[in-house]
Amino acid sequence: MTPNDRFAELWGDYLEGDLDAAGRAELLALLNGDKSLRAQAVDLFQLHRLLGFAHQDGAESGEAFVRSVAAQLPAGDEEFVETVMNRLPVPAIDRRRFVVRTIAALAFGLMVGVFVTSAAWVYATPRQPAPPGDVVLLDEGFESSPAPEPTGIPTHPHRWAGDFSELVGENQQVRPATGRRMFRFLRGDYQDKPNAVGSYVSDAYYLLDVRPYRAELDDGGALVQLSAGFNAASFPAHEKYQSSVSLYALDAETATNGSTRLDNTLQNDSLAFSRANRLLLDRQPETWQRLAGELRLPPGTDFVLVRIGVAHVTAAQRRSDFPGHYLDDVRMVLSRRTPMP
Numbered sequence: 001m002t003p004n005d006r007f008a009e010l011w012g013d014y015l016e017g018d019l020d021a022a023g024r025a026e027l028l029a030l031l032n033g034d035k036s037l038r039a040q041a042v043d044l045f046q047l048h049r050l051l052g053f054a055h056q057d058g059a060e061s062g063e064a065f066v067r068s069v070a071a072q073l074p075a076g077d078e079e080f081v082e083t084v085m086n087r088l089p090v091p092a093i094d095r096r097r098f099v100v101r102t103i104a105a106l107a108f109g110l111m112v113g114v115f116v117t118s119a120a121w122v123y124a125t126p127r128q129p130a131p132p133g134d135v136v137l138l139d140e141g142f143e144s145s146p147a148p149e150p151t152g153i154p155t156h157p158h159r160w161a162g163d164f165s166e167l168v169g170e171n172q173q174v175r176p177a178t179g180r181r182m183f184r185f186l187r188g189d190y191q192d193k194p195n196a197v198g199s200y201v202s203d204a205y206y207l208l209d210v211r212p213y214r215a216e217l218d219d220g221g222a223l224v225q226l227s228a229g230f231n232a233a234s235f236p237a238h239e240k241y242q243s244s245v246s247l248y249a250l251d252a253e254t255a256t257n258g259s260t261r262l263d264n265t266l267q268n269d270s271l272a273f274s275r276a277n278r279l280l281l282d283r284q285p286e287t288w289q290r291l292a293g294e295l296r297l298p299p300g301t302d303f304v305l306v307r308i309g310v311a312h313v314t315a316a317q318r319r320s321d322f323p324g325h326y327l328d329d330v331r332m333v334l335s336r337r338t339p340m341p
Contacts (some may be wrong), residue, residue, distance in 0.1 A: 003030055004267055007037050008275060009244075022315050080335045135216075137208055137224065138306070138332040142167050143179045146313050150190040154207045155262045157303065162204040163190045172233035174285045178326035182231075185310050185327065188320040201311040201319035204327065207255060208304045210297070213334060226332045227292040228308055232281045234325030240313035241281045241325060247295040248305040255303035266305075271298045280313070281325070288328065296337070306332065 010027040013019040016177040019027065031038050041216040145160060147167055154161035165188040169180055176182040188199035216222045230243040248258070248270040262264050267273055282289065297304070310325045 002266075003034060003037065006030065007034075008038070009278075011041065013278075026315070062147055080219050090188070102226045106160040134225075135334040136331070137210070137304075138206065138330060139328040140206075140225075141176075141178045141201050142181045142183050142328065148204065152190045152193065153205050153266070153305070155256050155258055155260070157209040157255075160204055160206055161232040162307075163187055163193075163199075163202045165202070165204060171326075172285070172324045174231050174233055176325070177229040177231070177288045182328040183327050185322045187322065195230065198318075201322050202322050202325070203307055203309040205308075206330075208306065208332070209302070210304055210334070211252070211302050216334065216336065217297050217301050220296070220299055221336050221338060222297045222301075223294055223335050223337050224297060224304055224329070224332055225292065225294040225335060226306060227290055228327060228331075229288040229290050229329040230279065230281060230310070231285060231326045231328070232283070233285050233286050234283055235323065237283075238314075239317045242311055242313050243279045243281060243289075243291050243320075244275065244307075244309050244311065245291055245293045246273060246275045246294055246307040246309075248307070249295060249297050249301040250303045250305055251300055252302040255305065260305070270305075271301055272296070280312075304332075306330075 007027070007030050010019060010023055010030070014027060015024060027316065029040055031198055053099045145167065147163065148160040148165045150164045151161050152163075163185070166184050166186060166195070167181050168184050169182075171184065175181075183204065185202040185204070188202045198229070210217065210224075210257070224247060226247060228243075228245060232241060235241070248266060250270055251270040254260060254269045259269060272295060274293055279289060295304075308327060308330070310322060310327075
């Protein structure tokens with residue numbers, strides 16, 4: 001996980017009032033060490049202040065509210081740096097929580113040069129069939145897939161790659177969600193990964209070529225929706241693990257030239273991205289939890305990069321290995337919504 005990724009997670013928790021003392025200390029350390037993150041924090045802090053007066057009960061939808069707030073975004077102002085750095089006050093959380101998360105994701109995207117037009121969300125629920133008319137882009141049960149490649153972010157489409165992992169059958173009292181095989185996260189690093197020390201997030205990636213659907217993308221009304229099943233073998237009561245999914249819209253050059261493997265460039269170079277975080281894994285290996293996210297694809301999208309990960313949550317437990325964490329039944333569909341004005 002890059003510093004930008006971790007900052008986005010910590011800042012989202014901060015805006016929702018969920019950041020504990022350890023998290024605030026980690027956030028402060030990140031801000032102290034990176035001027036660009038401090039600049040992002042300044043604008044996000046300003047944006048959160050807008051929530052108190054920008055929301056109107058008559059807004060037709062969450063997306064309308066997002067657009068109304070985005071239109072009022074002020075330019076960066078250094079006067080907020082000291083507040084962010086020195087006090088980190090707990091913000092009010094009486095606004096609608098999903099709106100706070102949506103605005104945080106939107107603003108973070110704006111700071112790195114992308115515009116997220118649709119929020120990602122998290123839930124634990126059974127998988128739902130695709131509505132009529134949707135195009136299934138990915139329906140992965142790992143039954144016939146080749147072994148994932150431990151090479152980091154892939155530059156070739158339609159293969160699983162990322163950190164060390166394997167495909168297994170029933171294991172550690174965990175049965176596949178569908179079929180006979182499932183994906184197992186093993187480590188938070190990959191072959192020859194630079195700066196691998198201290199990695200505590202295990203990521204799996206899948207690159208999809210969506211150029212055959214270019215006609216659906218040109219007006220900005222195309223939407224991809226991703227869902228995935230997660231499970232874990234029994235783990236100690238003092239440990240916590242969370243799963244997350246991210247989606248990135250990329251042009252062909254960015255997707256295939258290897259630049260996505262460089263730290264801190266994926267979010268900057270993507271045309272748009274969305275994140276869905278904080279689905280804590282339970283201690284019930286007999287059941288699967290589902291996590292979902294979506295992203296509206298801007299014109300010019302050639303590839304969609306899927307990132308699916310599992311992370312150690314508490315600082316005390318963080319390490320590179322994952323003793324029993326699984327992924328199965330990954331599905332992504334392309335659907336249509338009314339193009340945004």
